[in-house]
Amino acid sequence: MSDKAPRLSDPGLPEHVHRKADTDPAAAKKAERQVAILFTLSALGTILFIYSYIWVKTDRFIFIPIMGDQNASQLGMGIGLTFSLLFIGMGAIHWAKSLMPDNEVAAERHEFRSEEADRADFVATVKEQGAASGLGRRSLIKRSLGLSLGLIGLSPLLLLRDLGPLPKKSLEQTSWKTGTRLVTDPSGRPIKPSDLEVGAVAQVLPELQPGQERTLENVGKDAVLLIRLRPEEFELSPERLSWTYQGIIAFSKICTHMGCAVALYEQQTKHLLCPCHQSTFDVPRAAKVIFGPAARPLPQLAITVDSEGYLVAQKPFTEPVGPSFWERSS
Amino acid sequence: MSTGEKVAGSVANYVDERTGAAKWLKKNLTKVFPDHWSFMLGEIALYSFIILLLTGTFLTFWFDPSQREVIYHGSYLPLNGIHMSAAYDSTLHISFDVRGGLLMRQIHHWAALLFMSSIVAHMLRVFFTGAFRKPREFNWIIGIGLLTLGIVEGFLGYSLPDDLLSGTGIRIAEAIIQAIPIVGSYLTFFAFGGPFPGTSFIPRIFTVHVLLLPGIFLALITVHLMLVWYQKHTQYPGPGRTEKNVIGYPLMPVYMAKAGGFFFIVFGISAFLGAVASINPIWLYGPYTPGQISAGSQPDWYMGWLDGLVRMAPPIETHAFHHTISWNILIPGVIVPGIFFTFLALYPFIESWMSNDKREHHLLDRPRNAPNRTALGAFGITFMLVTLANGGNDLIATHFSLSINQITWMSRIGILILPPLAFFVTKRLCLSLQRADRELVLHGKETGRLVRLPHGEFVEVHEPLTDAQAWTLTQHEQLPALELPEVDAHGVLRPGGLRNRFRAKVSRSNAEAIAKPKPDDLKGIEDH
Ligand code: HEM
Ligand code: FES
Numbered sequence: 001m002s003d004k005a006p007r008l009s010d011p012g013l014p015e016h017v018h019r020k021a022d023t024d025p026a027a028a029k030k031a032e033r034q035v036a037i038l039f040t041l042s043a044l045g046t047i048l049f050i051y052s053y054i055w056v057k058t059d060r061f062i063f064i065p066i067m068g069d070q071n072a073s074q075l076g077m078g079i080g081l082t083f084s085l086l087f088i089g090m091g092a093i094h095w096a097k098s099l100m101p102d103n104e105v106a107a108e109r110h111e112f113r114s115e116e117a118d119r120a121d122f123v124a125t126v127k128e129q130g131a132a133s134g135l136g137r138r139s140l141i142k143r144s145l146g147l148s149l150g151l152i153g154l155s156p157l158l159l160l161r162d163l164g165p166l167p168k169k170s171l172e173q174t175s176w177k178t179g180t181r182l183v184t185d186p187s188g189r190p191i192k193p194s195d196l197e198v199g200a201v202a203q204v205l206p207e208l209q210p211g212q213e214r215t216l217e218n219v220g221k222d223a224v225l226l227i228r229l230r231p232e233e234f235e236l237s238p239e240r241l242s243w244t245y246q247g248i249i250a251f252s253k254i255c256t257h258m259g260c261a262v263a264l265y266e267q268q269t270k271h272l273l274c275p276c277h278q279s280t281f282d283v284p285r286a287a288k289v290i291f292g293p294a295a296r297p298l299p300q301l302a303i304t305v306d307s308e309g310y311l312v313a314q315k316p317f318t319e320p321v322g323p324s325f326w327e328r329s330s
Numbered sequence: 331m332s333t334g335e336k337v338a339g340s341v342a343n344y345v346d347e348r349t350g351a352a353k354w355l356k357k358n359l360t361k362v363f364p365d366h367w368s369f370m371l372g373e374i375a376l377y378s379f380i381i382l383l384l385t386g387t388f389l390t391f392w393f394d395p396s397q398r399e400v401i402y403h404g405s406y407l408p409l410n411g412i413h414m415s416a417a418y419d420s421t422l423h424i425s426f427d428v429r430g431g432l433l434m435r436q437i438h439h440w441a442a443l444l445f446m447s448s449i450v451a452h453m454l455r456v457f458f459t460g461a462f463r464k465p466r467e468f469n470w471i472i473g474i475g476l477l478t479l480g481i482v483e484g485f486l487g488y489s490l491p492d493d494l495l496s497g498t499g500i501r502i503a504e505a506i507i508q509a510i511p512i513v514g515s516y517l518t519f520f521a522f523g524g525p526f527p528g529t530s531f532i533p534r535i536f537t538v539h540v541l542l543l544p545g546i547f548l549a550l551i552t553v554h555l556m557l558v559w560y561q562k563h564t565q566y567p568g569p570g571r572t573e574k575n576v577i578g579y580p581l582m583p584v585y586m587a588k589a590g591g592f593f594f595i596v597f598g599i600s601a602f603l604g605a606v607a608s609i610n611p612i613w614l615y616g617p618y619t620p621g622q623i624s625a626g627s628q629p630d631w632y633m634g635w636l637d638g639l640v641r642m643a644p645p646i647e648t649h650a651f652h653h654t655i656s657w658n659i660l661i662p663g664v665i666v667p668g669i670f671f672t673f674l675a676l677y678p679f680i681e682s683w684m685s686n687d688k689r690e691h692h693l694l695d696r697p698r699n700a701p702n703r704t705a706l707g708a709f710g711i712t713f714m715l716v717t718l719a720n721g722g723n724d725l726i727a728t729h730f731s732l733s734i735n736q737i738t739w740m741s742r743i744g745i746l747i748l749p750p751l752a753f754f755v756t757k758r759l760c761l762s763l764q765r766a767d768r769e770l771v772l773h774g775k776e777t778g779r780l781v782r783l784p785h786g787e788f789v790e791v792h793e794p795l796t797d798a799q800a801w802t803l804t805q806h807e808q809l810p811a812l813e814l815p816e817v818d819a820h821g822v823l824r825p826g827g828l829r830n831r832f833r834a835k836v837s838r839s840n841a842e843a844i845a846k847p848k849p850d851d852l853k854g855i856e857d858h
Contacts, residue, residue, distance in 0.1 A: 005794050006797045006799070007849070009797075014570070077433055079606075081605070085595075088591070089591040097588075105362055105580060106362070109562055112465050164519040164520040167516060171525070216527050217525045220525070253621060261620065278723070279645075293640060293644070293659075294645055295645040295656065324509060324647055325654065327515060327654075
């Protein structure tokens with residue numbers, strides 16, 4: 001081979017190559033004009049912004065291909081703002097690239113580690129000043145200081161205690177009591193079994209007693225789904241079967257995984273599906289988990305009818321509803 | 331002298347006589363910054379943070395962080411007369427009745443996505459080029475802190491409007507806290523001021539979102555930038571670039587004009603997205619109530635991986651001694667993210683432990699020259715991509731007509747197999763690229779030109795690399811693996827033998843490389 005092989009050593013910074021505008025005044029003038037045009041476009045953008053703010057009504061819509069109907073005021077302001085910002089930026093960068101000096105320069109670096117002498121000096125100073133405080137000798141001060149510093153962190157922690165009450169039994173209780181009527185959500189009407197056809201689902205809540213108000217905390221624990229199957233479709237233990245009424249079965253609507261509302265019922269498969277992480281519960285088998293991350297079936301509410309024929313709870317839930325927690329016993 | 335110069339002169343004089351700043355400023359205004367497109371990623375993060383401060387402050391003027399119940403009577407008719415929280419009501423007000431309000435909301439949300447994306451891209455750049463090595467470990471840790479807090483900040487912001495979608499997100503966060511053994515129930519009751527959802531949470535996270543975390547961000551970003559300034563920027567290898575210098579443009583005027591201009595461009599792009607691309611149309615979801623849900627809910631992408639992990643978790647809980655431990659929540663929600671972020675934060679120290687390299691580094695690595703690190707990065711990215719894909723498993727299912735069941739099982743298996751596979755493939759790929767570099771330096775570029783030798787054979791002409799090209803491919807050092815003898819000079823087994831053996835093994839894997847060409851290798855060729 002005749003061609004010269006490269007040397008494997010640092011050849012140093014490459015030669016600087018000049019731009020056209022560095023040497024040709026006409027090119028420089030042209031670049032200057034381009035920068036000025038960009039800055040002017042930005043000013044026009046601001047004018048569009050001001051116009052849209054003052055003169056375009058907030059309830060006016062215009063049709064834009066692909067995007068569909070758009071609010072004219074928001075769109076006008078947005079496009080105006082976009083232009084005013086983008087073109088300032090483009091102008092500045094074009095200016096820097098075409099007209100400002102473009103030779104790269106070198107600066108030196110130094111190691112961060114201090115000189116040995118300085119390091120030694122520093123250590124000596126710290127030792128000397130430390131000795132002056134007498135902390136090493138006066139162990140009584142040292143220990144009591146340690147104690148007070150250790151304890152002082154407790155005060156701010158303690159202050160946070162009043163952020164909320166203790167949970168007590170709250171996570172284990174709902175508003176459902178023996179004989180509480182099931183009412184529709186949101187209209188609040190009591191329901192009779194005949195209101196539900198086979199295959200139908202309804203979301204219900206416990207009926208409010210006079211003077212009671214419904215809070216979101218209640219809804220978050222009390223929400224129940226009613227599903228009506230044909231009685232022969234159940235595969236339940238005799239006890240659980242006695243919790244249903246004429247093919248109507250009631251489950252807590254709050255997912256046992258992380259508490260989302262289990263809202264999707266597939267009539268064909270008789271599966272309840274939680275849209276959050278797709279835990280799937282099999283309704284005829286007491287909401288057994290057949291897929292997904294939930295580890296427990298949805299708690300079943302025992303129901304029956306009262307003397308007037310309205311659906312009521314036979315008794316409260318027999319286990320806590322919703323996601324698990326440390327104190328939960330099963 | 332023009333009037334402008336005169337005024338500037340007397341201002342400078344006034345300031346300098348009171349602060350002595352002239353000397354410091356002169357030195358720093360000419361500070362040198364190396365130029366490369368990948369150095370703009372961190373800048374984008376900084377600029378989008380500033381955009382978030384500006385647009386967020388605008389939103390606070392109308393946003394009412396309260397869960398007090400009100401009845402809506404604004405100009406969005408489909409929700410007229412509906413009961414909702416004041417937070418949701420005021421977000422509707424910003425969207426429909428404040429001029430430019432929806433625009434600002436959308437810019438705020440797009441800037442938040444840009445903020446998180448640029449932080450991640452910036453982190454990947456720093457990782458793959460080895461910019462985190464000594465002396466820049468502090469800045470790596472600050473960066474991981476910003477990333478983690480950014481995820482929290484974004485989640486809290488997303489939760490503020492109290493719509494059905496974001497309320498569901500809060501419910502899930504509550505379940506994660508509640509699952510923590512022993513203290514979980516207490517922590518949720520303290521956080522929510524009682525049972526979920528209560529009326530305290532939105533006001534509380536509002537303070538955290540607009541005051542506490544932005545303050546911490548500001549402090550961390552300041553330290554981060556001061557360190558970049560003081561330690562000087564790293565640079566890519568090339569002719570004339572060494573560990574002892576920085577090659578680039580002076581701050582004043584070139585870098586200032588470019589960076590300033592770039593800020594406006596980032597702001598302009600956010601404004602454009604806010605103007606034309608609808609994001610988080612909360613009026614379609616309705617107000618939050620724990621009894622309802624909107625189907626097909628998707629969190630922002632920086633939370634999507636967590637959602638994907640939760641979705642693929644096996645349904646395991648332990649019930650014993652009247653207590654419950656929810657592994658199905660703790661593993662994906664606490665343990666795996668904890669391990670991932672801890673490993674990420676500690677990586678600079680892990681690498682220097684593997685290579686036993688305690689020196690300063692200012693020249694960046696080409697990723698192929700650090701095969702082990704690059705492969706680990708590919709491991710992490712693949713892990714995250716599998717979780718993200720599983721976070722959208724319902725979308726993928728409908729799109730490709732697969733069952734969610736199938737996709738979840740694919741993800742469960744994929745998360746175990748694909749990351750190690752990515753590690754292996756990437757490492758081999760890096761070594762092949764090293765081999766290709768070696769060939770290039772030794773034998774030059776193929777030119778496609780054929781010549782006929784005197785005895786009739788055809789050979790292709792290879793053009794040798796220039797000195798500069800060859801230097802760029804060979805300037806890196808190749809450190810040998812750590813030798814940790816198990817026995818000392820007297821043949822006695824050293825303490826910590828097992829640990830040493832492990833370290834030596836890891837170090838060998840870390841040091842694997844194709845020997846780069848040395849000047850002697852080239853001499854041999856020329857002699858032919
Ligand atoms: C890194 C910083 C930040 C991130 C990632 C972030 C993210 C978000 C997100 C994703 C939203 C939901 C927006 C939506 O409605 O679609 C939001 C809402 C909000 N943010 Fe921020 N934000 C940040 C900083 C700030 C700052 C500094 C302020 C105020 C000083 C602020 C004030 C607000 C307010 C008032 C809202 C609720 C109003 C609304 O949703 O329309 N944010 N934030
Ligand atoms: S909350 Fe229902 S599956 Fe996770």
